Amino acid sequence: MQVYGIDLSKEKFDVNFFDTDGKEKSRMVKNGLDSISKFLSKVPGGSVLCAENTGSYGDLLVFLCNQCGVSIALVPGYTVKHSLGILKGKSDPIDAARLREYGERFFDKLSFKTYQSESGSELRQLYSLRSQLVKSRKKLRTGEHAREQMPMQSIRANVILQASLAALDEQVGAVEKEMELIIKSDAGLVENYELAVSVLGVGPVIATDLIIKTGNFSTIGTARKAASYAGVCPFPNASGNMVGKSRTSPFADKELKSLLYMGAKSAVKHNKEYRLYYQKKQQEGKPHYLIMNNVMNKLLRTIYSVVNSKKPYSRDYICLDPREINKNDNGSKKIVA
Structure with missing residues (x-):
């Protein structure tokens, strides 16, 4: 079984593996649809990808791996760092090699990832958006409380603030309704x-x-x-x-x-x-x-x-x-x- 170590980033990811002659190889692949598809088409059957869990940067890779029937496991960088002993030096190719080594040594601990359904993906994105809107609303309200203690207050600033808060309330409500519709449809x-x-x-x-x-x-x-x-x-x-x-x-x-x-x-x-x-x-x-x-x-x-x-x-x-x-x-x- 061949294990590929993958260090993910926003624009590209580094791959480390052994070829059929037993020589260690490294390559760089752009984190895009066409580049990932070409890379997966050359991965031998039965191979396993061991990638660093970096959040949304690996979503496209996981989705395409599921479509192509390639097994992929996402491992936290903290786990890799504290499982291979004392390590010196850090770069993307080195991290990819360490991920490959982790996948080979701790294969029994790998948990293979299946990308969530379309409803689950949309629900997660809407929930994330709601969290951002709620945080923005909280910051505005905190600033409002501080300005109430000032001896001189701007009427215009207060009007704009209330309009912004009303707009955020409306947007949060719209997101919550959309989330409710997605849940009820599944x-x-x-x-x-x-x-x-x-x-x-x-x-x-x-x-x-x-x-x-x-x-x-x-x-x-x-x-x-x-x-x-x-x-x-x-x-x-x-x-x-x-x-x-x-x-x-x-x-x-x-x-x-x-x-x-x-x-x-x-x-x-x-x-x-x-x-x-x-x-x-x-x-x-x-x-x-x-x-x-x-x-x-x-x-x-x-x-x-x-x-x-x-x-x-x-x-x-x-x-x-x-x-x-x-x-x-x-x-x-x-x-x-």
Whole structure:
């Protein structure tokens, strides 16, 4: 099996591989439709591409690889850097060679990429646009609050500001309507979306963000993996006789974590089960943010449960504690009141 290492950039990407004579070869390919198509047509059957995960720069390559039946894996640069020992020097051809070496040595760890559907791609682009519009609106409103404290205020500046804010509100609303139409037009998306928003504390923004970033709950298929991805999963911190507190990892999707925190606040406020859990942990002396982190984990587990079971969230559902289930003398299970 031949492994190609690919270092991606906006305009081009560098390729490193061994030819049929066992000689190391390097080449440069423009990151465009025609150049990538010609390159893939010369890739031998059964070969594997190991490329650096650089976001949207690799989308066209992944899409064309799927069309041509070529397997491609996207690997974070951080993973490659910390898996090959001490490395010196850096350039695009060198990085391509390291990616090829990583693909050869850790082939069993490669996860091959499948480009998302047309609906998923459009939904992701609209969601990204909405985030940019919301950030612009937030900056304008922050500046508005600062100007309110000035002794002399410009009437003209205020008129233009209000017009800009109104336009941004309209654009955000239009994007949200378009996202809603895309979700409703796709049977797979609309089912999981409605199941997710049935959970108290989960709104349209959180549900859409989860659908995009978890591959409609298939790429990240478990609540535990989603918690690790969002940065709400604590990891042990111990070595020898030193035992520290478990901490969450800084390598996380901070936007999703922020949304889950807002959802957890809403769940604690409006959901009796979550409110009682919060109050119980508070009486035990647990810090606020530790409790909220646990609530975010609980919220993710609930979302994945309703999605996997295909049953909407019910406030009347009672989850029995397995510790309350004892066995009778004849081996049958008995619920202890």
